[in-house]
Amino acid sequence: MNDLQWKKPVGTTLSRTPSALACDAHPTRFGGTGQARPLRAKGRRHQRGGFASGALAAAVLLAGCTDGPDDRAHTLAQRYLVVDTHIDAPYRLYREAADLGISVPAREFDFPRAREGGLDVAFMSIFTPARSADAGESRRLADELIDLVEGLAEKHPGKFRIVTCTEDVAQLRGSGRVALALGMENASPLEGTLQNLDHFVARGIRYVSLAHSKSNRYADSSYDLNERWDGLSELGKETVPELNRRGVMIDISHLSDKAAWQVLELSKAPVIASHSSLRHFIPGFHRNMSDDMVKAVADGGGVVQINFGSGFVSDDAREWAMRRDAAMLAHFLGLEPDAEARRGFREAYAAEHPYPFATVDTVLDHIDRAVALAGIDHVGLGSDFDGVGDTLPIGLKDVGDFPNLVAGMLERGYDEDAIAKILGLNLMRVWRDAERYAAGQGFASRCYQSATMLRRRPESG
Numbered sequence: 001m002n003d004l005q006w007k008k009p010v011g012t013t014l015s016r017t018p019s020a021l022a023c024d025a026h027p028t029r030f031g032g033t034g035q036a037r038p039l040r041a042k043g044r045r046h047q048r049g050g051f052a053s054g055a056l057a058a059a060v061l062l063a064g065c066t067d068g069p070d071d072r073a074h075t076l077a078q079r080y081l082v083v084d085t086h087i088d089a090p091y092r093l094y095r096e097a098a099d100l101g102i103s104v105p106a107r108e109f110d111f112p113r114a115r116e117g118g119l120d121v122a123f124m125s126i127f128t129p130a131r132s133a134d135a136g137e138s139r140r141l142a143d144e145l146i147d148l149v150e151g152l153a154e155k156h157p158g159k160f161r162i163v164t165c166t167e168d169v170a171q172l173r174g175s176g177r178v179a180l181a182l183g184m185e186n187a188s189p190l191e192g193t194l195q196n197l198d199h200f201v202a203r204g205i206r207y208v209s210l211a212h213s214k215s216n217r218y219a220d221s222s223y224d225l226n227e228r229w230d231g232l233s234e235l236g237k238e239t240v241p242e243l244n245r246r247g248v249m250i251d252i253s254h255l256s257d258k259a260a261w262q263v264l265e266l267s268k269a270p271v272i273a274s275h276s277s278l279r280h281f282i283p284g285f286h287r288n289m290s291d292d293m294v295k296a297v298a299d300g301g302g303v304v305q306i307n308f309g310s311g312f313v314s315d316d317a318r319e320w321a322m323r324r325d326a327a328m329l330a331h332f333l334g335l336e337p338d339a340e341a342r343r344g345f346r347e348a349y350a351a352e353h354p355y356p357f358a359t360v361d362t363v364l365d366h367i368d369r370a371v372a373l374a375g376i377d378h379v380g381l382g383s384d385f386d387g388v389g390d391t392l393p394i395g396l397k398d399v400g401d402f403p404n405l406v407a408g409m410l411e412r413g414y415d416e417d418a419i420a421k422i423l424g425l426n427l428m429r430v431w432r433d434a435e436r437y438a439a440g441q442g443f444a445s446r447c448y449q450s451a452t453m454l455r456r457r458p459e460s461g
């Protein structure tokens with residue numbers, strides 16, 4: 001499919017502002033019109049009036065148009081495909097049930113805000129913590145998390161659909177629904193067998209992060225000082241081509257440097273970093289990508305999806321967390337506090353030492369640098385919504401806030417084509433490359449959406 005055809009008509013759930021009606025100079029390919037709304041009050045850009053530059057203001061006035069750049073940002077977020085490769089909604093659902101088909105202000109992903117923010121493809125993280133593998137429960141947990149995502153799509157077929165191939169995404173275009181794709185964070189549920197890999201591929205997993213917080217049987221983790229494999233284990237090395245062969249994208253987020261480099265060398269298809277930012281801004285934070293790694297991902301045709309969490313983008317925020325953890329260690333005399341005591345300490349500490357939240361601009365700094373290093377075709381978005389606690393930047397608090405990022409990109413001079421690539425086209429290209437490689441190996445990606453649509457489910461919810 002031609003990348004430009006990923007443009008979409010706007011959904012039907014939002015109302016238009018009078019200024020947008022007067023000033024929509026960007027009709028979509030499908031004959032719809034872009035939709036513009038003022039930014040939500042919590043976005044920092046809401047407080048900013050006027051235009052980014054005199055030239056832009058003059059051009060807009062000449063056109064008899066009253067839209068500001070924020071309106072244009074909303075229009076673009078609705079018009080172009082927005083893909084987020086890392087949302088931790090499933091694990092939060094597992095911990096505490098909620099109906100994400102309706103507004104759930106306590107969460108960072110729900111249908112109303114996904115539509116408001118223009119989010120089209122939400123990769124649901126099928127995340128299993130290291131302790132679940134220790135307990136022999138990671139496979140069961142991963143299945144349960146996928147059940148939860150399927151349950152959400154089944155409850156609200158008019159709002160959500162599961163997608164397992166790029167063609168599924170194309171079919172959903174313009175339907176007003178949010179596509180739910182599946183990525184596995186931590187390969188532990190595969191338990192070292194190809195049968196399990198086939199099981200999870202059949203259930204829709206389309207990327208796998210080989211490790212998480214601890215080294216596992218596949219790979220070493222960036223968070224684990226014990227690099228037991230010196231990168232990938234033999235099993236991990238054998239699993240890379242098996243993932244390639246099945247069209248599953250390989251995610252190097254969370255891997256130790258050695259493991260990431262080995263994946264980059266072994267993978268036959270482009271790789272992704274599903275939710276990582278740049279180490280340049282937080283020296284020594286190995287969970288983020290080094291400059292060389294960003295370039296290598298790009299050289300292989302892959303994409304680095306920038307994580308929004310303040311602790312991933314701001315050195316101040318990272319240092320704050322280290323000071324708090326040191327204070328906690330001292331407070332509990334080096335003993336591990338229980339969950340309640342830990343929460344109590346953290347709340348008291350935060351009350352006394354306000355958290356230095358990053359801003360939209362901090363995230364944009366990472367995007368700028370990644371683009372400078374890798375080129376415009378190799379950068380995207382992996383928010384980590386619902387996965388980083390109360391650390392999200394001011395103006396990027398949930399899936400409704402993508403337009404704030406677009407407004408910032410416009411201000412920094414990105415043109416529409418560049419913005420569309422970062423919002424989603426780059427990731428879709430990598431996904432298609434993974435499918436193409438698999439097809440060349442005789443593996444046809446199973447498309448869930450097409451099959452589901454043929455069943456003609458009643459449209460409700």
Ligand SMILES: [Zn+2]
Pocket residue numbers: 185254275387
């Ligand atoms: Zn993660």
